[in-house]
Amino acid sequence: MKVIKIGGSILEKFLENDNLYTVIEELNEPVAIVHGGGNYLDNHADSFNYSPKFVTSPEGIRSRYTDRSTLEIFTMVMNLINQKIVLNLNRHGIKAVTLNGILKARRKERLIILNENNRKMAIDGGYTGRVEYSDPIPVRNLMDAGYIPVISPVAFGGDSCLNVDADRAAAYVAGSIKADTLTFLTNVNGLYYEDKIIEKADTAYIKSILKYIGNGMDKKLMASIEALEMGVKQVTISSPFHNLENGTVICNEL
Amino acid sequence: MKVIKIGGSILEKFLENDNLYTVIEELNEPVAIVHGGGNYLDNHADSFNYSPKFVTSPEGIRSRYTDRSTLEIFTMVMNLINQKIVLNLNRHGIKAVTLNGILKARRKERLIILNENNRKMAIDGGYTGRVEYSDPIPVRNLMDAGYIPVISPVAFGGDSCLNVDADRAAAYVAGSIKADTLTFLTNVNGLYYEDKIIEKADTAYIKSILKYIGNGMDKKLMASIEALEMGVKQVTISSPFHNLENGTVICNEL
Amino acid sequence: METKCKICGEKISVPDDSMVGELIECGSCGMSYEIASIKGDIVEIKPAENVGEDWGE
């Protein structure tokens, strides 16, 4: 069993070119898909009448601020992306269905941002959360029956829906069903460190270099470690437009 | 096994009051939910930046015209409603998940409307469709595992998503899994004809009075007949705020 | 304007402000047509498709 995470510009390319099915056809095993879509939302903000709101973390990272109205648009756009993925796969004879409502998260009560005086400040956390649970039963049921469940980065928590990180959501989905492989499809063909690609690494090594890795990839690595700790056998980070078997492979122990 | 259709003002009341769980708790059998939401979309049009477009049929019935941009908003809002239903149920300890991608429909190529000269005219059908298939396997799988699949009135057909009638979608879902009962929850406590409620009827009788029944209820009756012809044992039309066992019961034969 | 029924050959009168897409009926045999094109006074018609009700939500 395999879980594939698709997000960022790769996701937009898949939707545009309607070629996600080629990736699925290469695989010969049951698969679940977790998608992201923050990029998509920002790139299509106008058409959804959405004014992106961002805050800056003390580390200087700009991130979406999910207030109440953002949450509503966020969940609608994630569901739209989900539907497009399912439609694209069905169109090519691949049985896929939307499966949502299986993720639970803890709402972040507070976020630390840099305010206009460039000083750290705690603000209401809005509607983001940290994934804490993925129900394996519906996922495994559908996979066993030959369907690809397609899962959005929306979780329930604190009496609301929450915007959750799709990398971490994928880690929990994979961990909960004890997937053999969790694959992050990205626009680079693996993890680069000191100008060369890392073909194979264990979690101890990944932890040791984590602080030198740029934003975006570092989140994938943290999610990879979580997935492996939950019992996933290996994590791969690769580009769908290169050989899926290439890229970076991470295991608990080499 | 039971399929429940919720739409119209009842749906909005359930979402507002967060009391759909009370209906589910009364039942003691596996259930699937199909929801509508045309009303919800129209009543919240502003907040979705949506300008409703309507056309009038030769019979004088005003209906939504689903052009490309309406389709996108339609599918997003239906998914939002779906998510709200699933959240409401989960919040009260009822296991429910979003299940979409199981409906297939035939796109309507042409619609007949009344134009500004009050003459009949054929226009492009836009993105509505007639449900032709519901995949029973994912629905039954989830129900067998103890989950309530919540299904939106969005189908695939002609290379696109399509806006489909939720009553008919519910009929196909119920028919495909050979449900014992299909229940339409409405804001009236059954089918009224000649000023009194009909407690029990067979399809022959329903067909004989169909043309005297007002818009809205007539669609439910047509969907009821379809469901019964597909093997559903009985259809009930009732108000959730009265006794669910009251209302109108329709069977193939009394 | 006018056109001719493809079934019974009778004349069908067409209002001057008709648009492409409008449906007309032969008064003689009852056949339904859709206006396919209007060029000057020449009205081309094609048999109307039978379209049932199915409006979605």
Next chain:
Amino acid sequence: METKCKICGEKISVPDDSMVGELIECGSCGMSYEIASIKGDIVEIKPAENVGEDWGE
């Protein structure tokens, strides 16, 4: 403005344009605080929660 560390009792200076919610640190013991309220010159503080990164999509 200033306030006093709840752990070591040292003075912590607070910029005049500070807002409720801003985080300040005791220069002496390193304890982190969040400004709970500012009334005139009186700055109330509470221990800052430890908040990890989790921004969603």
